[in-house]
Amino acid sequence: MRKVWIIIRKEWSEVFKNRFVLFTVAFLPLILTAIPIVILYVMQSGGDLDAVGMADMPVDMGGLCAGMSGGECTQYFMVSQFMLLFMMIPLVIPVTIASYSIVGEKTTRTLEPLLATPISTLQLLAGKGLAAVIPAVLATWGGFGIFTLATRLLAAGPNIVARLGDLLWLLAIFVVGPLMSVAAVCVAVMVSSRVNDPRAAEQLSMLVIIPLLAVFFGRIAGYFMINERLILWTAGALVVINAGLLALAIQLFQRDTILTRWK
Amino acid sequence: MIVTENLTKHYGSVKAVEGLTLNIAPGEVFGFLGPNGAGKTTTVRMLCALIGITSGRASVAGCELGRQDQDVRHRTGILTEAPGLYDQISAERNLSLYAHLHDVEDIAGQVERYLRMLGLWDRRNEPVGTFSKGMRQKLAIARALVHEPKVLFLDEPTSALDPEAAHLVRSFIAGLKQEGRTIFMCTHNLDEADRLCDRIGIFRTRLLALDTPAALRRKLYGRTTVFHLLHAKSEWIQILQEVDGVHDARVVDNRVLVTLDDPEKQNPELVRKLVQSGADIQFVGELRRTLEDIYLQLVHSPED
């Protein structure tokens, strides 16, 4: 465990000096947290939301908005849309960090001396993986915390504030978010063991956000709704997927392959 | 300390190393010479348990490759072809990171010892990105040594260094040799191999020759004594060639070159004969073949 921690600390002191990485890790959560706050603020100060009746809402919001006024439901609807985009944070940050931390070591030729030490492949992968997952999870939780705080300060309807403490959101942020990070890291590791340019690795691994975007647009188009059942199913599916991805990533990340596969 | 039997590595259809058999004793400094693409780096990587072997077997510091790879990694230190240091972090942290990974007990002590030994102590807190090539190479050597490995692998330790830095690194290696370390050194620098190594293997995918530098010279060319004379006369050639053990004698300008088996024994007689024939001898010396002559002859031999 000590070796894993040593790798994590080394990754952080190296990778956060890279401007691309720092930009992604710092700005993405900032922007994705700011947008829903701004929307809430504009809606709050902008108009007479209470004039909107429940009848104007998408049909499927009815269930989720139980006990809310039309205005509150509109706000809640907007917020929940953006929270889906917010879930990009636990996907994008690990992909960026892991792409640079693995392929970056190939390009600086530091991987060979590292692999010559008696560190096990599992320890090395755990270190690199956690170095990518931890900042992502912290950024997700931090962003959510700021957002919750902002809804309070902006005096959004108390119903909305209360809703953010619902099982639905807690599950999404505290369970699905970290699970998504782990999946993203596995994909980045797999891509990195085959690709030799960090930016190419990053772009290729970014394909992991496609399922999220599918959910986002599917939601907008009204194909399905986000509720506790869906989140639970997602969490369960992610556990299974992660097990498979982890096994595959460890399989692909072999000293021999990583060092000698150049194309 | 390093034993290999028919060690072979293929990359797909590329044959990088074929049937390498070596036995390197503890405390020996072994020079591994060969042209670009000969398979030197590949050999070192196999012996450090970085890449798998295709066939054959090898043991390093008593551990069998393929079965005790972690132990091999524990007991070897490697200076890789590219220094491969972390540019953003300090020299000291670079070293202590590796000391940690090797489970070194007195990390601070070992790090200080090697930073001082290589003259980097004063700059220990600076990020390695600001270091010159020579300093990086020295730090990479320190990294290879920080866990006191039983066997040290050096892949071209002085290539890409200026003469002064190369000299520094070379004398450092000479110091390691004095300490009795086992060193396996790849190099293109024949003079360096000649001076530092106990034995030399000349290699191009397979081992072409293996012996001490002096024996390699002798084997290929015999030994040659040079007589510098005031005036050289061709009739003396005849006289010299009659001496037992002399293979060849010729005149070049006012020098006489004699190729013979055992100069220590035969030179006095040759001198006597020349003086008796009326030659005025100015100097007597040995013509040293450079390792380069031998190397080029082997590496370009048509049989391959």
Ligand SMILES: Nc1ncnc2c1ncn2[C@@H]1O[C@H](COP(=O)(O)OP(=O)(O)OP(=O)(O)O)[C@@H](O)[C@H]1O
């Ligand atoms: N990862 C790889 N995949 C395929 N072929 C490789 C790989 N690495 C090396 N080779 C081939 O193996 C042979 C030996 O390469 P190696 O790097 O061991 O040579 P070298 O003796 O170290 O050369 P140099 O003096 O240039 O460093 C070369 O023909 C090279 O093209």
Ligand SMILES: [Mg+2]
């Ligand atoms: Mg090489």
